Amino acid sequence: MSVNGKPDSQPAFLSRESPVSPDNLPGDVRAWLADLLVPDERIEAALCADLLLDGRYGERWALLTDRRFLVASPPDGAAPRAEIDLPVERITGSRVRDFVASGALEITTAEEAVEAVRFTSGFRSEAADMAFCLEQVGRRNEATSNGEAAPKRVAPPRSGAVAGRCPTCGRAIHRRHGTCLHCLERGKLVVRLFSYVYPYRRWAALGLACTLTLTGLRLVPTYLTKYLIDDVIAPGDLAKLNFVVVALVAAYLGSAAIGCARQYVMQFLGNRVMYDLRTQVFDHLQLLTVSYYNRRQTGHIMARITSDIVRLQNFIGEGLQDMIVNVVTVLLICGLLFKLDWRLALLALGPIPLISVSFYWFGRRIHHLYHRIWRRTSRISAVLADTIPGIRVVKSFTQEPRESRRFQASSAELFSEELRAARLTSVFFPSVNLLTSLGSVFVIAIGGYLVVTQPGGLTLGELMAFIGFMWQFYEPVSQLGRINHRLQHAATSAERVFEVLDAEREAPEHPGAVKLSKIRGEVEFGDVRFGYEPGRYALDGVSFHVEPGEMIGLVGPSGAGKSTLVHLICRFYDVDSGQIRIDGHDVRDVSLRSLRENIGVVLQEPFLFHGTMAANISYARPEASIEEIIAAARAANAHDFIMSFPDGYDTVVGERGQTLAGGERQRISIARAILRDPRILILDEATASVDTETETEIQKAIERLVENRTTFAIAHRLSTLRKADRLVVLEQGKLIEIGTHDELVASGGLYGRLCRLQSELSKMRAW
């Protein structure tokens, strides 16, 4: 690699495929690796990292074989040499160190830890996979030295797609597009879009016919100019003048009528297709997995239903039409020009390539400038969004002059960029105008010369028509320069909408799925493993058994896997290994609907829909009678406060139930759960966000709800769990303690420690 010039060839690691599979190492690596490995040594995991230990870019490989852990860099001419060569028996584990924008993998033995490789953030998940394999080797070694049986080998949690990159080609994906434009097959997308138009093909054909007729009619008046001059005015034939007037009126009337029809037909088509698509997308959204929603922002998903579909509608309703009209117009006029006089036509078409190229150049240039303007505008908005809502703070600290200066600075930047764009547009359009005008001057000069000098050749009328057509010609040409841009936009929107439709639906039921009716509520976890991201299990080998009607308290620090555990019961996700059984049925073998009908959930942040109190309570069972709704509200301690509203059960709760206090919303959601009468109840931090007094109210409601139901309750305040039959203590995805309150306190583990801490705290509060 030379220092001043660009390296002649790219370093290989910049374009290596990742993750690297140990069975399929790149050829050059296999070649030098052969010198390091002994015959029949098997590679179990491989990691290609992109940094050297001194922090410079460079390729470095870490390999785990059935005998050794090896680290080596590609040899530079010399014989390959392993920088780390550690027999597997000595490995005790490993650690991935996550830094701000890079990481390092360290390998540990009983005596020390060694930095094996360093890597930039893009290699993080591969490094995590390697660490996972090394951890297992460590655990195996520990078990063997203790004389225990070696633990079963487990595959690393499946690696998810890397955020921000295309899963197919690995290129960066623009945050706003949300889809890889390189892998976009524009043609296929347009074909797929047309499959939605197909049911309305008669309308589409009618629209197209109108469009073509209209395009033709628009050329009639110009053509009539020729007739008017050559056959009417020159010979002074008034009878023919009447004909021209009538023909003109007819052409304009026809244009208007067909224009109306076309407009309506195309609008109908665009709206109708989008109606179908919108409905289909929404229906599909409801069937998608929870992980689909975890990976995306709500706003982006909503934008697909609203703005992307509107863009597609514009494309089908207008964009496509404009394209067809432009192409047809250009071809028609071209034909007419050549028919009138081919020499002049060549002359007139001369500047066209120049105009097309300059429009293309201008489009790119102005796009770039508009982008700069847009960035500076959003900076101004940011200042506004800071200052206006924070005006009380600004005033109270008397910082008005500073805010004004800040605004002025952003404003000045915007001004200078606007001027750059203004300079470009104010030069460009007049220049293009000049170009086309000069073109027409040429045509007039040469055409005029031809008309005067060669009688019987080109006539005056033909020349006038020619010039008329020429002007009608430039407009579609400049628009055609933007075709690619418009197609691009439509294809992006189409891709985003189709991405939703193609996204995997929730865990498909296999045909033999059992329909659960009323279950008893026995739940069993058998060696359950599950991970959201590569290299880390959120639940790691959890096993326990719950009797019907038992209340289980889930305890542990945040991130221990409590919520994951209850999500798995609802089957929002499928386990990676092991199984969850309800009444002896694996949850994967029962129909999703019948499973969830038996489960009731009360969340920390209860979600209320826009509607009345009664509608919100009966959401789980729309057919519930008024008596049942009131009984549920009473049981949830919600009846009294509902009746205190002037509109009683008819009170409309705002979009997110904002008009209610946290405790009130929570009691509505408890009433909802009571009405559902589930056999398995999940309370996810149901009382975390309310004050102590409200908590007592809710606690009473919950106690009624819990009776005779298998309950899983997550709580940080251990007092909430005092009614629990047994407690399950989780830490880092592992079940570390299980038993009754008294047993766990006596054993003096994590739960005992937490209990002591919290009782000290509550003493302080009492004081």
Place this chain on the structure above:
Amino acid sequence: MRSEIHAQSSHELSPYRDEIISPERVTLWRDSFRRLCLRVDGEREFLDVRAAAAFPISGRASLVSFLGEQGREVLLLRDPERLEANSRAVLEDELARVYFTPRITRIYRIEETFGCSRWEVETDRGFTIFEISDREQIRLLPGGRILIQDVDGTRFEIPDAAALDPNSKAWLDSET
């Protein structure tokens, strides 16, 4: 002697929470398991701490915080450049890892496609190629300083855009 050395218990707050400690009182080292450790006034030890700069971007003050279990600060150190040589080397080595930020010295090419861009650059750590997914990831700071975050989260720095060669400057201008 050993009994005077306390290992920090996870629920105990550090006694140095309210001060900014001067470098003379602190010794840093890496133990054989590569954990960062520190000793204050020759008596109090903290094992396996994490170093974090208080102003990693602006560098307005050189203050380094050391975080212990559950991210709780055990000590805030002023003027780390005045640490004794061994400790300073350990800290510099650690911070270079934590704040890995190649400095761009030359831009060969920026290929723009659909709002994403692919940069081929020379840095103080060698030639590399990176991609950014959004121009918002380019932060313009006062004094012509530019910070760029690529799609994987790696950070790059251009200390002074005006000091780049004309070619690189032209490439850069098209992106900011």
